[in-house]
Amino acid sequence: MREREEVKSLKAIVLAAGDGTRFKPFTDHNPKPLLPLLGLTLIERILLAAKKAGIRDFVVVLGYKGERVRDFLGDGRRYGIRIEYVENRDWHRGNGTSLLAAESAVKDEEHFVVMMADHVFEPDLLRKALALQPRGRDSVLCVDRDLSGIADLQDATKVHTEGGFIVQIDKRLKHFDAVDTGFFIFSHEIFDALRAADTGHALTLTAGVKRLAERRLIRVVDVTGFFWIDVDRPELLGVAESRLLKTLSKSTDGVVSRWLNRPISTRLTRFLVRTPLSPDTVTAISFMIAVASGILFAVGHLVWAGLLAQFASVIDGVDGEIARLKFRETRLGAFVDSLLDRYGDSAIVLGMSTWAYLSTGNAWTLLLGMAVLAGAPMSMLAKEKFRAITGRDYPIEQAEGWLRYIPDSRDARLFIIMLGGLFGAVIPALVLLAVLTHGKTVWRMYRLAGLLDAPAV
Incomplete structure (x- = not known):
């Protein structure tokens, strides 16, 4: 991995297919990405932060009530970006299936960004990742080493790193030194890894990343100190709001x-x-x-x-x-x-x-x-x-x-x-x-x- 002489704008895949059952009754009628947060929906905030970091082309993977997301965002022109949509009919099996559904949309890309529709972040976090270019089959995961600052450490995906590589990743890790922030730059190796991990039942993105980690194909970008939060439970909306307001100083x-x-x-x-x-x-x-x-x-x-x-x-x-x-x-x-x-x-x-x-x-x-x-x-x-x-x-x-x-x-x-x-x-x-x-x-x-x-x- 080397620092870019000139940062190339990558295409970004946004995983927005889940049903957000923890956010009922809102998600009885609306998809989770349309949750409001300080004047914008979650997915608007993610897209605009990525745009500020330099990304203009997006692939949004839809699932539960996906037509509402499509109708709300349109083609992206009003945000100054381009959005194409992919439908994942298997969204209920996990976010790994959503990334697999988007494979054809990035077939011409050597590397591409992957992020979650409910992970709010500051643009400088993504800028740091984009400034580092994975080579060949290598991929990148942004990690946070400040464990005391994680809003929900118990539910976070933990990682163990060695020599700049991810060697273990799982929510149940007992020995870990960082947390998965949900921001990746992948090569096409991730698709083969996901297919290898697919048993026909639940398929998470983490399952594919584990396969890459076993082969030392996923490197670390340390984004400790940058603002990000996984809005995974209703009470974390309030935490996200408070932390966003603190970033205004x-x-x-x-x-x-x-x-x-x-x-x-x-x-x-x-x-x-x-x-x-x-x-x-x-x-x-x-x-x-x-x-x-x-x-x-x-x-x-x-x-x-x-x-x-x-x-x-x-x-x-x-x-x-x-x-x-x-x-x-x-x-x-x-x-x-x-x-x-x-x-x-x-x-x-x-x-x-x-x-x-x-x-x-x-x-x-x-x-x-x-x-x-x-x-x-x-x-x-x-x-x-x-x-x-x-x-x-x-x-x-x-x-x-x-x-x-x-x-x-x-x-x-x-x-x-x-x-x-x-x-x-x-x-x-x-x-x-x-x-x-x-x-x-x-x-x-x-x-x-x-x-x-x-x-x-």
Whole structure:
């Protein structure tokens, strides 16, 4: 197995034929792949995550109430993918028969991906597998070695590995070092292995994988640390929902975002993601709340103005969360969101400056507002400009040193504005914002001067 120089897009088989008896009464009338999870069905979530990982061609194997899945998904065009369907009349015998039913659909493929319609995952998990190319007859199984993080370890398929190969696989293994995640890249050897394992009764995919393991034909890709979950029981839907919401936190979140905004925004998102509300609509709502905050500041309703400023900060996270959960992220959306954030901030600062001037009659309060308007975008601008010039991520430790613990990002600025409104300290809040934003800008220039002045290699 070698890392791909250029990742080739493989065809993916999605096994979606089972009857999901544990999910009755829902599955009395609907197939399990159509179970809803945070605004999408299970199978939509699987297909869109795989699409984000780089897969465009899918074979969906149908069985129990399969026509409902076909009618729901169509040919895949509305998702930007291509879907062909295979019917497995023997679906009641197990998922091994479903993969055998799809053999002709991948006859021209050297290798192909296989995944389950009820295994929710993050795209980076599949990207890691796709970046490694099995050779010849070899196949690949993604495994998770963090046994403490498995949602249902007792029911999970366990594996024992040696030297990068699967040597044993079974739900009843007593000695194991990883768990089967349900994501494979197979060669056509799997079909012969399944036929050899077929006794005419139950036939699981694991039975075929065992045959490959005996011949050292299935290698390991360690995906420990990546999000995935097998939604195999009704209570695991709630676990999947909670874990998906936890994935919405970003490494770039500021202190206020991490500890205040994100816990609130994800609760709002949990509800709003089930509605037709689009991320762009939420972006517009956040902007209008910021404008309303500015107006309230200008007319002297400081407490409500401060609270609205903080609420705008919270809602500003919801649009991105909905976009990520529904796979509706776009470059245009991110671009417009960034611009409206700047306009919203300007409206708030203008409102604060207006109130300060009307309250004191001193023109210097207007100059103070101008200083805040000039300094507010500098945190984002410095990071984006560094990335554009160097092609590298912004080195926060090198650029800011100990001052990185003093936040000046948008979430922190709006939190300061809220406090200014709540305590009637609008002018002190403006002074603090001006000093903070310009002070850190000068500090960044000083710290990065040597690095940016060095000749390009």
